[in-house]
Amino acid sequence: MYVFKLDDKDLSILRLLQQDAKITVREIAARLHLTTTPVHERIRRMEEQGVIKQYVALVDHTKVNKGLIVFCHVSLKEHTKQAGGLFLDTINGFAQITECYNISGSFDFMLKIVVADMEEYHQFYVDQLGETPGISHMQSSFVMGIMKYTMQLV
Amino acid sequence: MYVFKLDDKDLSILRLLQQDAKITVREIAARLHLTTTPVHERIRRMEEQGVIKQYVALVDHTKVNKGLIVFCHVSLKEHTKQAGGLFLDTINGFAQITECYNISGSFDFMLKIVVADMEEYHQFYVDQLGETPGISHMQSSFVMGIMKYTMQLV
DNA sequence: ACTGAAAGACACAGACT
DNA sequence: AGTCTGTGTCTTTCAGT
Numbered sequence: 470m471y472v473f474k475l476d477d478k479d480l481s482i483l484r485l486l487q488q489d490a491k492i493t494v495r496e497i498a499a500r501l502h503l504t505t506t507p508v509h510e511r512i513r514r515m516e517e518q519g520v521i522k523q524y525v526a527l528v529d530h531t532k533v534n535k536g537l538i539v540f541c542h543v544s545l546k547e548h549t550k551q552a553g554g555l556f557l558d559t560i561n562g563f564a565q566i567t568e569c570y571n572i573s574g575s576f577d578f579m580l581k582i583v584v585a586d587m588e589e590y591h592q593f594y595v596d597q598l599g600e601t602p603g604i605s606h607m608q609s610s611f612v613m614g615i616m617k618y619t620m621q622l623v
Numbered sequence: 624m625y626v627f628k629l630d631d632k633d634l635s636i637l638r639l640l641q642q643d644a645k646i647t648v649r650e651i652a653a654r655l656h657l658t659t660t661p662v663h664e665r666i667r668r669m670e671e672q673g674v675i676k677q678y679v680a681l682v683d684h685t686k687v688n689k690g691l692i693v694f695c696h697v698s699l700k701e702h703t704k705q706a707g708g709l710f711l712d713t714i715n716g717f718a719q720i721t722e723c724y725n726i727s728g729s730f731d732f733m734l735k736i737v738v739a740d741m742e743e744y745h746q747f748y749v750d751q752l753g754e755t756p757g758i759s760h761m762q763s764s765f766v767m768g769i770m771k772y773t774m775q776l777v
Numbered sequence: 778a779c780t781g782a783a784a785g786a787c788a789c790a791g792a793c794t
Numbered sequence: 795a796g797t798c799t800g801t802g803t804c805t806t807t808c809a810g811t
Contacts, residue, residue, distance in 0.1 A: 473686050483687070486680035490644050493804065504780055509806065520686045525774045526640035527677045532627050533637070533777045540726065540733065557770050567775065571768035572694065579694065579764065583776055610733065614725035616711050620679045621721065622737055623687045648788065658797055663789065780811075787804065794797075 473518055478503075479511055480623055483520070486512070487621045490524040527620075535583045537590055538612035541598070542576035544605040552603045559601045565593055576608070627672055632657075633665055634777055637674070640666070641775045644678040681774075689737045691744055692766035695752070696730035698759040706757045713755045719747055730762070 475483070481501055485492050498508045515521045530538065545552055560569050560580070568581035582598075584590045590609075598607070629637070635655055639646055652662045669675045684692065699706055714723050714734070722735035736752075738744045744763075752761070 475687065480687075483680070483682055487682060488677075488679070490678040490680045494806090495804070505805075506781090506807085507779055510778090513806095518686065519683055521680050522683050523642075523681045524644040525642070525679060525681060526637070526644045526675050527679060527774060528637055528641060528776050529673055529676050530776055532672065532674045533629065533634075535776050538724075540724070561771060564775070566771060567773050569769075569771035570692075570694070570766045571770055573765040573767060574762075576764075578770070608728075610730075611727040612724045613727060615723075616725055616732070617715060617720060617723035619721050620681060621718070622682050622684055622689050647786085649786090659788080660790090660798090661796055664795090667789095778811105780809105782808090782810105784807080785805090787802105789800105789802090791800085792798090794795105 473520060475515075475520065478507075479515060479520075482508060482511055483515070483623050484621070486521065486524075487623070530583055534585050537584050537586050538615075539582040539584070539590055540610045540612065541580045541582055542572075542608045542610075543578045543580060544576050544607070545578075545603050546605040547603065548577070556601060556603050563593075563597060565597075627674055629669075629674065632661075633669065633674075636662060636665055637669070637777050638775070640675065640678075641777070684737055688739050691738050691740050692769075693736040693738070693744055694764045694766065695734045695736055695748075696762045696764075697732045697734060698730050698761070699732075699757050700759040701757060702731070710755060710757050717747075717751060719751075 478501060482497055485497055485500070494505045494508050494512070498505045501508065512521070530536065543556075545556060556578075557569070560566055565582050565584050566580050567583050570579045571577065572579050582590070582593070584593060594609070598604075632655060636651055639651055639654070648659045648662050648666070652659045655662065666675070684690065697710075699710060710732075711723070714720050714732075719736050719738050720734050721737050724733045725731065726733050736744070736747070738747060748763070752758075
C-alpha cells in the first residue's frame with residue numbers, strides 16, 4: 470500500500486470534481502488562482518493513482534423505471550471461501566443488485582437492489598435471489614425515501 | 624409526474640455515460656452509428672428532464688483517509704413530522720453521513736457513514752450522532768468489504 | 778511547481794434534408 | 795429525427811521561469 474500525499478489544492482480539485490465532473494480545467498484553475506497546466510497535471514496524477522476511480526453520470530432511478538430500492542440483508546449457511554465465492558459470483562451476475570457489502574453483525578452481506586416495482590422485486594426475490602445457493606436467511610428493507618445522497622467524501 | 628419516453632438510443636447513451644461521463648459525444652455517436660447532433664440533443668434533453676441528475680467523479684475512499692464505512696440503523700422516539708424534520712436537518716449537517724434512507728422494518732432510517740477509522744467513528748457516534756435529538760436506538764454494521772459497487776441502473 | 782502560448786480536439790449552433 | 799459544416803472553447807502539450 471502506497472501513501473498518497475494530497476495537499477490542499479488536490480483536495481480542492483477533488484471537491485469540485487465530486488460535485489461536477491464536467492467542470493472545465495480552466496474553471497478549476499480560475500477558482501484556485503492557477504493556470505490550467507498544474508490543475509491538469511494534478512488531476513492526471515490522481516486518476517493514475519486511483520484516487521479518482523471513475524467519472525460517472527448519475528441517473529434518476531425514478532425516471533428510468535427503477536422506482537423501488539431495497540436493502541436486503543443476507544446470511545450464508547457456510548462461511549467457507551468457496552461458499553462465499555459462489556455467492557458473490559451469482560450476485561455479480563444480477564444487474565438489479567448494484568451494491569454488495571460484506572458487513573459485521575448478525576448478517577453477512579447487505580445488498581442494494583434496484584427494480585421497477587414490488588412485483589419485479591417479488592419475482593427477483595423468488596426466482597433469482599432465493600435460488601442462489603448457500604443462503605441461510607434474508608431480510609428486506611424497502612426504501613420509502615432518500616433523505617440524503619451524496620458522492621462527496623472529502 | 625411526467626412520463627419520460629426513453630428509446631433504445633437514449634438508453635444506450637445512458638449506459639455509456641453511467642460507465643464514463645468523460646466519453647465524448649463523438650465517441651457515443653460513432654458507437655451508435657450517428658452523428659454528434661442527435662446525440663448532443665438527446666443528452667441535453669435527458670439533462671433537462673432530470674433523467675441525468677449529475678456528473679460526478681468517484682473517489683476511492685481508502686485513498687483519501689476515509690477507510691471505514693459504517694451502515695447505521697436508527698429508530699426515532701416519535702414519528703411526527705417535526706421530530707423527523709429535526710433529525711434530518713441534523714443529519715444533513717454531518718459531512719460524514721453521505722446517505723440517509725427512510726426504510727421499512729424495525730428501524731426508521733439507515734445511514735451510510737464514511738470516516739477515517741474506528742476512532743473517528745467512535746468520536747462521531749458519541750459526540751455527534753448520539754447527541755442528535757429524538758433518537759431512540761441505533762445499530763451499527765461495519766463494512767468489511769465492498770464486493771460490488773456500480774452506478775449502472777440501466 | 779508554476780506561467781504563457783499554441784496545436785489539435787471537442788462541444789455546440791445553424792442551415793439544410 | 796437526422797446529416798453536414800463552421801465557430802468558439804476546451805484540453806493537452808511544450809518551452810521557459
